[in-house]
Amino acid sequence: TVTGPTRAILTGERTALNFLQRLSGIASQTRDYVRRATGPEGKASVRVLDTRKTTPGWRRLEKAAVRAGGGTNHRIGLYDAAMVKDNHLVAEHSLAALDAGVRAVREQFPEVAFVEVEADRLDQVREFLKLEGVDVILLDNMSLGDMRAAVALRNELAPGVQLEASGGVTLETIAAIAATGVDAVSVGALTHSVKAADLALDLESLDA
Structure with a gap:
């Protein structure tokens, strides 16, 4: 509920709704991805990550919306x-x-919070697991079979290294990706192509 002078409310209505609609859309979409990823067909402990594919000037707001939806920055x-x-x-x-x-x-x-290296082939994963100082390996556009193989390699060679899957992730595919055993799935669609929530402002007079 917003209370205030009618002129001020109507002046700021469109701008306020623009913010609320986009950020609510991001939070809602993130919630949907998290539910799919951590559901019975996925992996309960997997983290759904956002990316830097954000609206210029809005990054911190959009990342806050991701957190509100249960995602991780x-x-x-x-x-x-x-x-x-x-x-x-x-x-x-x-x-x-x-x-x-x-x-x-x-x-x-x-x-720096972490050092991450991108791999798109299993031979790269094997080599990167030998590097000292690497915290995360990004599995870029790998097949489900290769992701499972990468998890097995990680468990054998460097159990402390995190594996993050990325590339073309959708609501239809995220559960299967999570089920491969990766630690996190990054989803650019959380922010770069979100559908705004359908919100409106209805004005009511407080006069008796």
């Missing part, structure tokens, strides 16, 4: 966690260079 920006993606791997040229880079991040930026 991934990194906020390039400053709070280190993520080595496919383009970085091409630039590094070798596993030795990547290993040196990860060590340098750990030494020079001890405040």
